[in-house]
Structures are given as structure tokens and as C-alpha cells.
Amino acid sequence: MQDEQLQRVQAAYGVENWSAGYFEVGPEGTILVRPARGDSRSVDLKKIIDELIRDRKVQTPLLLRFPQILTNQLRILAHSYQRAMTEYGFQGTHFPVFPMKVNPRREVIEEFLRDSARCRVGLECGSKAELYAAVAQTQAEESLLICNGFKDAEFIELALLAVQSGKRVVVVVEKLSELRLIIQYAEQTGVVPWIGLRAKLYSRGSGKWAASGGDAAKFGLTTSEILDCVRLLKAHRLEGQLKLLHSHIGSQITDIKRVKNAIKEAARVYAKLRLMGSTIEYMDIGGGLGVDYDGSKTRSESSMNYGVQEFANDVIYTIKAVCDEEGVPHPNVVTESGRMMTAYHAVCITSIRDEIETFAEDVPEVQIDADDPxxxxxxxxxxxxxxxxxxxxxxxxxxxxxxxxxxxxxxxxxxxxxxxxxxxxxxxxxxxxxxxxxxxxxxxxxxxxxxKILAAKYLCNFSLFRSAPDSWAIRQLFPIVPIHRLNEPMTDYATLVDVTCDSDGKIDHFIDLRDDKETLEIHKWEPGQAYFLGIFLVGAYQEVMGSFHNLFGLPDEAHIAIDDAGRYHVTKIIAGSRIADMVSFARYDKGQLQDLYRQHLDARVEAGRLTREAADALAEEYVKAAQGVTYLSRTGL
Structure with a gap:
């Protein structure tokens, strides 16, 4: 690829800016993916897609998952904190936990836990369903199982099952009533989990989730409630079970100054509790570590003005400074950086299927007649x-x-x-x-x-509400790039529309270093031509937040691994939803629907409007249709 064209591609899509070293433009004009930052191995996304469509009979929309990127992100996180602790002489240990709400898929959870012993990675759950799945997972003995969210008796019972299976369970108290419930079970059963207190900080984050912190935050105990919890534990001789202080000021924090302020406040609360005789050993700083979706490295809502190492350095330095000033031991530091851990590993591949005409194109030159107005x-x-x-x-x-x-x-x-x-x-x-x-x-x-008005509107085979719902719900920007033909000039400007029957099912804001773009540079598309686009960085929240609008279901999914020789292997194919799956989701009974359709046909046969042979053939076609895909497939007979 010529340097001039590469510069145009970089200006249009900014791959080098947002990809964190995992994706790049290859010499043949295709997108390459690497299993780790700085790795010499890379594979061609277009070749993967061609093989999957040709040999594995999958189709777009297609979710590509690269598990090695998950592992690499976890190691980057762990190494960044270890580096910071070594540099500043910090005496505590780093304990990363993965928040299941970010991406609860079994394949994601199991991939992280394979590295459990190396990085001490544990899990965080905020619901009974997440906790039920987490209880059965295999974790390293010293890793943590953090229980957040609002809790009832059944939640506490599940947590106690985890304790009795040997896990280091921390039940984080969100309300004083939860602590009373824990104490009640402890007295009845003799089984007591470690207890954490979630502090409601005065400090606020920045970006879309700034309201997660501050006085009006949804979660957390006030200062007086924290003191009530400490007194209640002492009254029941359970003060030794108080092990963790939790705080969180929001996801995707864009400004590092907000992080420093919040950590300083949380560290001060920790230190004062230690000075009161508390046995707290862990400080859970929650999530907040951002992802640079647009590559601008700024305080914009789709970016952040810091890197992972700077974030870790500021956290560790600030905690150490406060603890040394107060004369208390350095705590173990727990992080819940789920977005950073998962965003990069998944790519949604879609294809252009048609063009939505805004105005007449490719029409003969208009001829004027004498009687024209x-x-x-x-x-x-x-x-x-x-x-x-x-x-x-x-x-x-x-x-x-x-x-x-x-x-x-x-x-x-x-x-x-x-x-x-x-x-x-x-x-x-x-x-x-x-x-x-x-x-x-x-x-x-x-x-x-x-x-913008004249830009082409391309119909793409995916549901925005299923595969990238944050683009619609909160105007999140995701990098969108053609995965091939990047060695050719981009001659068109376009917006993208999905296959749902919803006017909001469109993408008309795209990443740019200076400002959001309302159109995407794209190559000229011709009907019948295979043209693939990648929606990148969709590994965090998009799968679990996606809806089944119009009963479009899950896309086909493929897991890709890259071996030591740089060859890719398709390790798993997971078929997407079928029509039968989605009608069942809407609480229709497939068999009943088929019986009802047969009754309609029988009535037409009895009325002499349809032959029995034709009715049987139609009934068979209806049964067969239930196994069809919910997205566009064929374009004709």
C-alpha cells in the first residue's frame, strides 16, 4: 500500500489511534489483528471472514471473538499495578476482579479464570444469577469473589454456599438492612462471609457516568451509616470479618484528575477506619478505567486523557501517600476494570446489502420540452x-x-x-x-x-439494538472500518442503517480526532458486491445490553486463536438465533403456531380453494422456515 493512501486511511478511520496495537492496516489493504500488543504475529480479518462464510456456512452479522486479547488485557492491567507498587514501595497486593455485568458470557469468564493463579483474578457479581454462575467457577484460592448490588435473603444464602465451597467471598454492604441480614444468617448457620462496606464518596467522576458518584449516587453508605455498620459488627463480635472498603465513581472516567480526587477521599476513609481499630485489609476502587474509543486521548466522552500505567501509578501513589501520612498499613488494592479488560476482544462484522435511495441517481439526463413548466x-x-x-x-x-x-x-x-x-x-x-x-x-x-443529506445510506445486515446498543442509547462512538479494499480510494460518504423497522436503527456519528463526523468515508459499493465493515471495541456491555428489537436474535459467533507460527484457528462456532428461538423468546409455542397454520390451510382445503397436496407442501415450508436465520440471508430464489 502506498504511503499516501495509508495516510488517507489513517485520517479517515484512525486505526492506529484507537486500536491499542491489536488492529492495523495491512499492506494488502485489509485489517490485521494481533493477539497481543507488540506481537509480531498477525492474521487477516478478511481471510477469516472468507473462510467462515465459504467453509463454515456462517453469515453476517458475525461476532468475532479473540480470547487471547482478553488474556493480554488482563496481564497489562496486572503488570501496570505491579510496576506501580514496585516503583513506589507499596506494601499491598493487587487483586483484579472481573465484573460479570460487563460481559457475562461463559467463554469470557472462563478465559479470564484460566489466568487466575498468575494474576489472582477473581469475579464480581451484582445479581443472584451472576452469583449462581460464579459460585461454580474455579478460581485461585487467594482470589476474591465480590458480591455487589442490592441483596435479599436468597442472595445471602448463595453467598454462603460459595463460602462453604472454599471461596474468599466478600459481601459488600449497600444498606444497613443488608448487614443485619448477614448477621442474622451468621448467628443461625455459623457461616460468615468477609464483609465489605461501600462508601458513598463526595467525589464524582467525569463523562457519561459521572452521576455514579457524589451525594446523589445510587449506591453507597453515608459516613454515619458506615459508622453504624462498624458499631453493629462490634456489637455482634463480627468486627474481624470487616475486610474491605469499596468505592466507585462511574464507568469510563475521562479525566485522570477526577480519579485522583476520588482515590484520595476513599484512602482517607480507609485510613480513618484503620485508626479506629478496623481490620479492613482491602480497598476496592471499583471500575472507571476508560477505553479510548475515538483515539483522541482527550477528555471527550469516548476517550480519556490517560493510559493504563498512568491510572495505576496515580491510584497506588495516592493511596500510599494518604496511608503513610496517617500511619496505617497499605491495603491490598482491588480493581474492577471490566471495560478495559473486554472491549477490544470482540468485533462485529456486518456487510452492506443495499442502498437506501435519498434521491434519484444514475438517471438519464433530463430533457426539457417546450411545454415544460x-x-x-x-x-x-x-x-x-x-x-x-x-x-x-x-x-x-x-x-x-x-x-x-x-x-x-x-x-x-x-x-x-x-x-x-x-x-x-x-x-x-x-x-x-x-x-x-x-x-x-x-x-x-x-x-x-x-x-450529510447527499451521503449514501447503506443498508447493513445487523441490528444496532442487538450488536451495538450503546450507539443508540447513549450515543457511544465505536470505530467502524471497512476490513478490506483499504488500498483503494474511498470515493463515497455514507451513513449506515440496520435491518430493523426503526428509524433510530442507524449510525450517523463516527469517530474523528477533532470532532464527531456525521458521515463515514467508504468505497463505492455496487449491488451484489461483498463489502464488509467491522464495528470494533464492542466486547464490553454490548452483548449483555443488546435487545431483541424486532425479534432479531443473536448473530453467529466465531472464536479465533492465533498459534505460535502466526496461523489462525477457528476454535469454536456458535450458531446465532433462529426464527424458532425468537418466537419462543416472545412466548409463542412453535408447535402451536404450526398447528394453527395447518388449521388455516385445512379450512381452505375444505372450501375447495386449495388442494390437499398444496396444503401439505405449504405446511412443510412453514415448519422448515422456523429454522431460518432472523437476519437477511438470500436475495432471491
Whole structure:
């Protein structure tokens, strides 16, 4: 690939900025993926997709999962904290835990726990279902099982089952009533988990989840409630079970200054409790470690102005400074950095299936007849004589003529054919005006809006609400890049629409170093052409937050491993949802539906409107259709 084209690709998609070393543009114009940062091994995403479609009979949308990236991210996290502790002479130990809410898939959990002994990685759960799954997992003996969230008696009973199986369970108290419940079970059963207290910090985070901290936060105990908990534990002679102080000021913290302030406050609470005689040994700082989705390394909501090592350094240095000042032991530090641990490992691959026409394209040149209305003749005149000097004036004139065209049509003064001819001329004037505006150093703002209007709208085979729901729900930006043809010029600008029957099912904001873009540079697409786009960094929250809007189900999924020789292996294929799965999800009974359809056919047979042979064939087709995919597959017979 030529350097000039590579620079254009980098400017358009910023792969080097957001990929953290896992993805890059290869010499053949395809996206390469690496199992670890700085690894010399890489494989071609397009070749993986071609094999999966050709030999494994999968189709888009397709979720590619790279488990080695999960492991590498965990090691980066663990090594960053170990480096910081060594540098600052910190006496505690780092205990990473993975929050199951970020991605509860079994394959993800098991991949992290394979490294449990090496990194002491444990699990965090915030519901009974998550805890039920976590109880049975194999963890290193010294790793932790953190129980967050609001709890009832059944939650406590599950936690006690985990204690009795040998796990180091910490039940984090969110409300004073939860502590009373734990004490009640301890007195009845003699089984007592380690206890944590979640402090409601005054400090707030930054970004979309800033409200997770501060006085109005949903979770956490006030200072007086913390003291009540300490007194209650002492009254029941359970003060020795108080092992952990928890705090959390929100996910995806964009500004490192907010982190320092929160850690300083939490460390001070820890130190004061130790000075009161508490046996707390662990400080759980929660999550918050961000992911640089747009590659800008700024405080924008899709980025952060720090790296993993800087985050770890600031956490460890701040805790140590407070503890040394107060004269208390350094705590063990627990982190719940789930977004950082999982975001990079999953890529959603979609394909363009069609173009949504905004205006008439590829039509023959409009011919003007003597009896055409004046508004048509004037639009034709503007179209034929627009230049780089008059394009702004002619564009404004065309807008007035378009209004006149529609007014005359509504009054019945011109025909449908006249309206169509006038609209073709108007959009051609717009296209030519936009072309001339791009030669200007500082084009008028109205042409930026026109660029979005004229951008191609490509129908992509996926559901935004299933595969990238945060793009719709909170306007999260995800990197979107063609995974091939990057050695060819990008000649079109486009927005993407999904296959759902929802006007919100679209992506019209894209990453950029300076500002969000409303269009994506893309190659010219022709009907019937295979063209694949990757939606990257979807490994955190997107799978579990995704909905079944329109009963579009889970996509096909493939797990990819890269061996020492740099060859890729498809280690697992998981079929996506079928029609039968999704109608069952909506509480229809597949067998009952088939019986009802058969009854409709029988009625037509009895009425003489359908032969028995035809009815049997139709019934068979209906049964067969239940095993079809929910997304677009065939384009014809």
C-alpha cells in the first residue's frame, strides 16, 4: 500500500489511534489483528471472514471473538499495578476482579479464570444469577469473589454456599438492612462471609457516568451509616470479618484528575477506619478505567486523557501517600476494570446489502420540452450553468425553485412527471454545488449539512439494538472500518442503517480526532458486491445490553486463536438465533403456531380453494422456515 493512501486511511478511520496495537492496516489493504500488543504475529480479518462464510456456512452479522486479547488485557492491567507498587514501595497486593455485568458470557469468564493463579483474578457479581454462575467457577484460592448490588435473603444464602465451597467471598454492604441480614444468617448457620462496606464518596467522576458518584449516587453508605455498620459488627463480635472498603465513581472516567480526587477521599476513609481499630485489609476502587474509543486521548466522552500505567501509578501513589501520612498499613488494592479488560476482544462484522435511495441517481439526463413548466426550465438552466464562482447563489436559487415546485404540485398545477423531473434537477444541482464547495478552504456550514443529506445510506445486515446498543442509547462512538479494499480510494460518504423497522436503527456519528463526523468515508459499493465493515471495541456491555428489537436474535459467533507460527484457528462456532428461538423468546409455542397454520390451510382445503397436496407442501415450508436465520440471508430464489 502506498504511503499516501495509508495516510488517507489513517485520517479517515484512525486505526492506529484507537486500536491499542491489536488492529492495523495491512499492506494488502485489509485489517490485521494481533493477539497481543507488540506481537509480531498477525492474521487477516478478511481471510477469516472468507473462510467462515465459504467453509463454515456462517453469515453476517458475525461476532468475532479473540480470547487471547482478553488474556493480554488482563496481564497489562496486572503488570501496570505491579510496576506501580514496585516503583513506589507499596506494601499491598493487587487483586483484579472481573465484573460479570460487563460481559457475562461463559467463554469470557472462563478465559479470564484460566489466568487466575498468575494474576489472582477473581469475579464480581451484582445479581443472584451472576452469583449462581460464579459460585461454580474455579478460581485461585487467594482470589476474591465480590458480591455487589442490592441483596435479599436468597442472595445471602448463595453467598454462603460459595463460602462453604472454599471461596474468599466478600459481601459488600449497600444498606444497613443488608448487614443485619448477614448477621442474622451468621448467628443461625455459623457461616460468615468477609464483609465489605461501600462508601458513598463526595467525589464524582467525569463523562457519561459521572452521576455514579457524589451525594446523589445510587449506591453507597453515608459516613454515619458506615459508622453504624462498624458499631453493629462490634456489637455482634463480627468486627474481624470487616475486610474491605469499596468505592466507585462511574464507568469510563475521562479525566485522570477526577480519579485522583476520588482515590484520595476513599484512602482517607480507609485510613480513618484503620485508626479506629478496623481490620479492613482491602480497598476496592471499583471500575472507571476508560477505553479510548475515538483515539483522541482527550477528555471527550469516548476517550480519556490517560493510559493504563498512568491510572495505576496515580491510584497506588495516592493511596500510599494518604496511608503513610496517617500511619496505617497499605491495603491490598482491588480493581474492577471490566471495560478495559473486554472491549477490544470482540468485533462485529456486518456487510452492506443495499442502498437506501435519498434521491434519484444514475438517471438519464433530463430533457426539457417546450411545454415544460417554467420552474422546470429554470432548474435546468441552473443545473447547466453552475460553476465554482456561482455555486452558492445557484444552490440558494435551486432551494427556492424546489419550494415553488412542491407548491405548484399541491395546487394541481403540474403533473407527477413534472415533479419527478424537477426533483432530479434539484438534487443534481445540490451534488454539483457540494462538489464545488469541497474546493474551498473554508466552505459554508450549510454545505456540511448538504454533505450529510447527499451521503449514501447503506443498508447493513445487523441490528444496532442487538450488536451495538450503546450507539443508540447513549450515543457511544465505536470505530467502524471497512476490513478490506483499504488500498483503494474511498470515493463515497455514507451513513449506515440496520435491518430493523426503526428509524433510530442507524449510525450517523463516527469517530474523528477533532470532532464527531456525521458521515463515514467508504468505497463505492455496487449491488451484489461483498463489502464488509467491522464495528470494533464492542466486547464490553454490548452483548449483555443488546435487545431483541424486532425479534432479531443473536448473530453467529466465531472464536479465533492465533498459534505460535502466526496461523489462525477457528476454535469454536456458535450458531446465532433462529426464527424458532425468537418466537419462543416472545412466548409463542412453535408447535402451536404450526398447528394453527395447518388449521388455516385445512379450512381452505375444505372450501375447495386449495388442494390437499398444496396444503401439505405449504405446511412443510412453514415448519422448515422456523429454522431460518432472523437476519437477511438470500436475495432471491
Amino acid at each position: 417554467q420552474v422546470i426550465s429554470e432548474l435546468k438552466e441552473l443545473c447547466d450553468h453552475i460553476t465554482g464562482k456561482n455555486y452558492v447563489e445557484y444552490y440558494h436559487d435551486a432551494q427556492e425553485h424546489k419550494d415553488s415546485l412542491h407548491t405548484q404540485f399541491n395546487l394541481g398545477l403540474i403533473s407527477l412527471e413534472d415533479r419527478a423531473k424537477g426533483e432530479v434537477l434539484f438534487w443534481e444541482i445540490c451534488a454539483r454545488a457540494l462538489h464545488h464547495s469541497e474546493d474551498e478552504r473554508f466552505p459554508a456550514e450549510e454545505f456540511a449539512d448538504l454533505k
